[in-house]
Amino acid sequence: MSTSTVKATEAAYAAPHLAAKRRERWASSRTYISAALIFIWCLLPFYWMIVTAFRDVGYTFDPTPFFTHVTWDNFTTVFSEGLGNHFARNLLNSLFVAGVTTVVALLFGVFAAYALARLEFRFKFLVLGFVLGASMFPGVALVTPLFQLFTNIGWYGTYQALIIPNISFVLPLTVYTLTSFFREMPWELEESARIDGCTQGQAFRKVIMPLAAPAVFTTAILAFIAAWNEFLIASQLSNDATKTVTVAIAYFAGAQPHQEPYTAVMAAGTVVTIPLVILVLVFQRKIVAGLTAGAVK
Secondary structure, three states, rough: OOHHHHHHHHHHHHHHHHHHHHHHHHHHHHHHHHHHHHHHHHHHHHHHHHHHHOOOOOHOOOOOOOOEEEEOHHHHOOOOHHHHOOOHHHHHHHHHHHHHHHHHHHHHHHHHHHHHHOOOOOOOOHHHHHHHHHOOOHHHHHHHHHHHHHHHHOOOOOOHHHHHHHHHHHHHHHHHHHHHHHOOOHHHHHHHHHOOOOOOOHHHHHHHHHHHHHHHHHHHHHHHHHOOOOOHHHHHHOOOOOOHHHHHHHHHOOOOOOOOHHHHHHHEEEEEEEEHHHHHHHOHHHHHHHHOOOOOO
16 A cells, blocks of 8 residues: 555544544633633623722723722721711621521521422422412512501511511522422431431431531522612611611712712622622532532432
């Protein structure tokens, strides 16, 4: 066989492999490009908020996409009680409302999810459907009746007037998320504990709950963020003493009269958002573990 024939044969065999490698490289490049575009699209508003938060009021509408005319005055304005802003108290109000909402939602959600996933009783799927249906009910339709109810019983402007509606919004998310996890957990684990002498309550406490910890932790983070960001109910049922940060930002007063305090609002948004970002970054491994828990039996 001649040399030219051998080279032609090798080229014929190598061509499909080269084409496959090119397609693989192109597919990998498209993945990275898509991930980069999504990353930029999601973080660009947050980045612009931080840039504006550190910008001098006189350069609020400066289109420069970098940090220019940097100042801390906006953060001073945020916490300045002389301007009528009680932002530190509003932060504590949001922390208290979101924390209590998360704890109560988890306390009821864990037991409800376990019952829906592991126990057999009549109308179980109807109950789960009712829970999911409650989460789809528009919150704006509840504002007027809740306002009237809490005013009549003297709860307007109290913490319970904010916490109870928040629980009704967060609880369906908690129940649905944990039900999916408990349903995928192998029955053999609980049965083994029962054979070893545990009661059903002991098996739940000593076997099921430790395994469910990642999912419970993830659900707690999601519930806390949902309660922390709630605005509609808080804007109608809170007063100056119980006002949360989302409502406080909407009624923010700046250092300049008759001027919308854009930079101060951005500074307040940065103060409110950064703790959530830090929380997610610190516990990201547990969050990912909780999101993937129960995926494989």
